[in-house]
Amino acid sequence: xxxxxxxxxxxxxxxxxxxxxxxxxYTSLEDLxxxxxxxMGPCQGRTCIPIVQRELARMTGxxxxxxxxxxGRPPAVGVELGAFTSD
Ligand code: FES
Numbered sequence: 001x002x003x004x005x006x007x008x009x010x011x012x013x014x015x016x017x018x019x020x021x022x023x024x025x026y027t028s029l030e031d032l033x034x035x036x037x038x039x040m041g042p043c044q045g046r047t048c049i050p051i052v053q054r055e056l057a058r059m060t061g062x063x064x065x066x067x068x069x070x071x072g073r074p075p076a077v078g079v080e081l082g083a084f085t086s087d
Contacts, residue, residue: 007055008048010041018052022059029056029067039070 005015013036021035029052032038038052039045053067060067 007051008036008038008041008045010043010048011037013038013048015051015055018055019059022056027056027060029053029070032056033070045070 007013007015007018017036018032018038021032026032026035029049032052033040039049041048049070053064053069056062056067057064
């Protein structure tokens with residue numbers, strides 16, 4: 001048995017796991033992100049997202065453009081309650 005190939009170092013996801021979920025029919029980048037937490041680690045997907053995009057393209061026959069990129073979300077920031085009241 002060969003060593004696992006780590007795709008996402010932040011969330012400890014292997015290439016085999018990615019391939020299994022794609023084979024189960026999860027063929028969108030957003031599906032894989034939600035299931036495997038890809039791109040949700042400290043690097044925010046700089047390493048793993050391009051790898052997963054290429055694997056999705058290879059397994060589905062789609063282009064990278066068709067696969068798309070993750071939807072960016074701003075970081076949540078706490079706000080003091082006083083910001084919602086008028087003086
Ligand atoms: S390698 Fe996947 S989020 Fe950092």
